[in-house]
Amino acid sequence: MADALRDAYDAFLLDLDGTVYHGSRPIPGAAEAIRQLREQNSPVRFVTNNASKAPGDVAGHLRGLDIDATADEVSTSAQAAAKLLGERLPAGATVLVVGAAALEDEITAAGLKPVREAGDDVAAVVQGHNPATGWADLAEACVAIRAGALWVASNVDTTLPTERGLLPGNGSMVAALRTATGAEPEVAGKPEAPLFVTAARSAGASRPLAIGDRLDTDIAGAVNAGVDALVVLTGVATPATLVTAIPAERAQYLGADLGALATPADELRIAPQPGWQVRQDGGTLVATGDGDSLALLRTLCAVAWDTGVTALRPGGERATAAFTELGLPTGGEPIR
Structure with a gap:
């Protein structure tokens, strides 16, 4: 079995709002994913743009959600x-x-x-x-x-x-x-690089992975810091915003949530994925095939980023169902 994404990096820089929790409510699976990182002795840092809480209070809030955390693991x-x-x-x-x-x-x-x-x-x-x-x-x-x-x-x-x-x-x-x-x-905060650089340095990391839900802050900050990134769909980013992402806001990997860290890296990579074909037909990208909807989204993003074409159309019943599941338009109109 291929190695999980979490095995390819030596530290994990986690956004909080929209990635680990929504206010007082933990995002399902987040606590378990972080627990698994700690079990393999991977350093975890919580890198948040929210300036309303002190690091100790942030750590306390996380512990209240059944997530181990200390103040020195928090960068605000x-x-x-x-x-x-x-x-x-x-x-x-x-x-x-x-x-x-x-x-x-x-x-x-x-x-x-x-x-x-x-x-x-x-x-x-x-x-x-x-x-x-x-x-x-x-x-x-x-x-x-x-x-x-x-x-x-x-x-x-x-x-x-x-x-x-x-x-x-x-x-x-x-x-x-x-x-x-x-x-x-x-x-001062994301998307500027210092938050990521400081957090990675505190973890002694040479190959950290940034994880977040916002393209314009979490992912752009990772790009600015020269750090690989996983974008999750538990907060602000949507399939439509991913397809139309500018180069400065493009992650290497895409997952539904933090549970994706247990998935093989190649399955999460934003690149053409097995089971789906996307071809350019004039000014439209036509998707055909079968498989997981997120695998289609990774394929669509890869081709759209390469061609600059954001008008999408499903070709076939399964592709139409996947487009609907992803909330993407099915009429061939460009995504705005």
Whole structure:
């Protein structure tokens, strides 16, 4: 039997929201998949763009979901933002915080002075996810940014996967300030590389695998860091967004969920898969054959990425059923 994907890498860099859990609800199979990684002594790191919780709180939340975790295994975008500001500003500089207490604590740990109101001494604004952020918080940040303060966003995820579905993420709040100020923030978390590089280094890894559900952050961050990636379909990514993914957001592997780590690597690789044939007919890709729907999706992605064609059409009853299962259009129209 071919080796499982988890046997090909020496550390695993896991996204959390949409990959391991949805808010307070664990994603089925995630705890068992992580337990199996630990049983084979594979280092695990939790790499999250959510800046609203301290590493210890994140680890505690994971333990509450029956997933072993320690604070030193957690890398957050709040830590990345504080590190960036600590490198850019003199010690003791004043930073206006738009975010949770965890982000404020990281700013303090970096030797900077966190405040919540704009003033003449504010050197920078740091913005991270906080469900309690309101107009008054954005107004203070707007004043400081317009006065010339450096603006750093922990991340720009527009949505946050939760047990209730996709809800506004930090990127949605960043967009409000971007509109109000005409300014553009520096981004500290994913898709920038430092979170992955730091996490891999802490695990002593030379060949880590990144795993996530978002193409524009998790997978793009892996690409930027030069790390192989597995994209899972438990959060934001969909079959349609995978087929149309730009080169900077393309993973090497595709799985339904973290349970895919036990599957042979070749079966997960985004490449033509046995049982399915995809041919180009003018400006349309026509799929025929039989087999697993995700195997078809891997084949479709490979051919679409190679040809640039995103108009898809099933050829035959089984292909039509697989398209329907994947939520892909069956009329031959381009995916937008």
